[in-house]
Amino acid sequence: MNITIITDNRERASGIPELLVEKGINVIMKQLAVGDYMIDGDIVIERKTSTDFVQSILSGHLFDQCARLRKTGRHSLIIVEGNPFNTRHDIKPAAIKGALLSVSLSWQIPVIRSSGIEDTVQLMIMAAAQQLNLPVFIRKMGKKPKKHQKQQHYLIQTLPGVGPMLAQRLLAHFTNIEQIVLADIATLTKVDGIGKRKAKRVFEFFRIEVK
Known part of the structure; x- marks a missing residue:
């Protein structure tokens, strides 16, 4: 897999560059003017991190970063590690939700949550x-028409607690929506x-009685 990811020098201590190298990724360390990684x-x-994300909301720095990301003219992505709704900062959930919506809709920059650095590495790859x-990462999905793939992907994202990456994992694991519906x-x-x-929320979602 011939993939090169440019990594900002400040990310060296995160442990992510080492994990990328272990996965066979070419890593180039340098100072980036914007962002932490470039693919x-x-x-x-x-x-x-979830704490960094909340701090950037409180300071207003988040939207300054969004402006700089947009000015690059490149595809941009923000990865938040951990749960931003569960930090020590005194911030209302509505403020976090508002910030997430603003970044995604107003700035048109996707925000994806990860469980930790290993999940972040997987997302970047x-x-x-x-x-x-x-x-390599969609081989289990078979050779379905791309239009149907997108429709299934968007449909799975409507499930409770399921985002774009988790929707892709579900489809890769089960291969079709019917198997997801029937799964215990x-x-x-x-x-x-x-x-x-x-899993309980997804399971119960398909079994709610409609009156």
Whole structure:
């Protein structure tokens, strides 16, 4: 897999560059003017811990960063590690939700949550693979028409607690929506990123009686 990811020098201590190298990724360390990572010269990624993300909301720095990301003219992405709704900062959930919506809708920069640095590495490699049209991460999905793939992907994202990356993992694991609908809680938890609580919510979603 010939993928090169330029990494800002300040990210060295995060442990992510080492994990990328272990995955066979070419890592170039240098000082980036904007963002923490750059993929194929076209994707700029800003990585934040949940605490960093909340702090940037409170300080207003988040939207300054969004402005700089947009000015690059490249595809931009913000990855938030951890749960921003569960930090020590005194901030209302509505403020966090408002910031997430503003970044995604007003600034048109996707915000993706990850469980930690290993999940972040996986997300970056998946983004690089899609950018370079590498099939390695979608091989389990078969050869369905692209239109149907997108429709299924968007449909799965309507499930409670399911975002773009988790939707892709679900489809990669089960191969079609019918299998997801029929899966029990124990089977759903076999998908990376789905714990018992989220699996229960998805399971119950398909079994709610409509009156």
